[in-house]
Amino acid sequence: MIEGGALVKNGHIQQQLNQQVPDASDWLALSLLPRLGAGRLKQWHHERRAWPQQWLEALSVPQRHYFLYLRHPQGHGQVLQPMLDWCTAESSRALLHPDHPAWPALLNELPDPPLVLWAWGNLACLEQPAIAIVGSRHPSSAGRHHAQAFARALAEAGSCIVSGMALGIDAQAHEGALSAEGATIAVVGSGLDHTYPRQHRSLQQRILNAGGLLLSEHPPATEARPAFFPRRNRIITGLSRGVLVVEAALRSGSLISARLALEQNRDVFALPGALEASLSAGCHALIRQGATLVTTPTDIIEELGGPWRASSIQGAENRPACREGGERQRAGHDPQAQRWLVLLRDGAVSLDELVLRSGCSVSDTLNALLALELAGQVVMCGNGWTLSAPSSESGAQTR
Template structure:
């Protein structure tokens, strides 16, 4: 279920509650534990294989140490960071530049589903049905850094949006970190600029934690979020009847069933685990 809560609520990490960028309201789907340390990992939407590998590796290491990985669900580095945390069995929070019923980019709907059912959270300051708009992404970036102890930038061009996140992080008193990249390539421009300005160079999760002064610890078990509800068999039947012999997108299933996105995503994950349905790359779900 999508919940609207004031940004001043105790459920919101104190870091964000006290930040100037904090909006009046936040819409949240999933679990948001304000006691957990969190680090943002951001960067280019079109990274090199090196950048993607570094983002995934750093995020996985942070997740194994019990640190929440925060990012913006964008293509490229954001997606790699979320995926790295999930693959390590950790928790990740995705801050959207759109409403929670308008997952953007659309091809990351399945990734949003995995974040939700794995004990993470989808977060937005925009009403659930609001679509993506260019002016909303810098606002999203402020929430990403506001939730975090520090921001790690992994690759970015001279005008990369990750530089906005890094600037906001500095203004918020957060630690700014950058992964060194090839300075003779456009994707190395953001890291070079940040490192010259005094950002901490990092190469793995250990160096991130060292920059933040965090001791390694045991990873807490992420809260289980599975679809358990009376009448689930009827809900499954409704989805199966709709799928028939064809596939449907998440948006089509939500419209036809009347289920809000978080409930639907949890149900679909549950059904996939039972072998009733299977994802169709970029196109939603079909019967198994």
């Protein structure tokens, strides 16, 4: 291992470190140092301490020695280069760091931002205003519907949907963004070359193919570990202007995300649910603690304002109903809309029953219900979907 004192003495390393700011290899090496707090490095960076002298002097002796080893040709070749090779293997991969032009500025507001982020996909996603959508890994059918419906509407309004590509609500959030052909970012708790969970390999590929982005603070070849996911949540909320919790039990990772969001001065939104439902207990607790209760995507857009404008989802009130002949038709002008109203005129009907009666796919059924829900014609209840009061009147006239 290369020995080093307060200043870099190895000529080869000194030449590499003569730049005024750390480069990608420097940030990567710093991120691998044990027991080095991101908060300290953030402070040094913003204080514009002289690189490398003042930075290295502030490290402990073991940290300084290991950093110098990593920046020596031997350590660089054995440790750093295999990781960097993963980035250079494809043009869509990158190693982001605080001096990278694509580094998300919002992450600088975190008390403990990641030192680096491994990226795979479309970095332009980081330029869009983002909303995080989180919730249970074992949601109800209503939760799956709402996660996808809200993500779709918010994506169509110009928001990037951020989530963790986990089972349940996370996956539905990404699906909603993809169905709207919108931007989505998946922040994962493993190296980007390890898909977790494995059954989401197809979802991961579709996110990449659709111009989405995968992010991780863990280098390639890192397998998922339970301890990584709570830390991953701070990045999901840190990238976002607001966080929507769809369903969550009283003790869940989603409530950790909500707490992080509040600490990061982000807006927190929560969907209410049935009083007896355990998956609604966490959302109700958040609402009691000051989270904004929302029932439609417009509630979020109006609350945030700025880039999100209610007018940008006016067209979302006419979502596609069941597609026939390969053509999408809008619910407000489509005779298929009346078909759904007829199916619901006798009371609440579950999603499974609607799929069976309509002969449509689950995805198309959800799209149709979303269109009618946003148009104020149907509402969701404990047993499924039913006509809202205005739609009931119109439905009565058609019977």
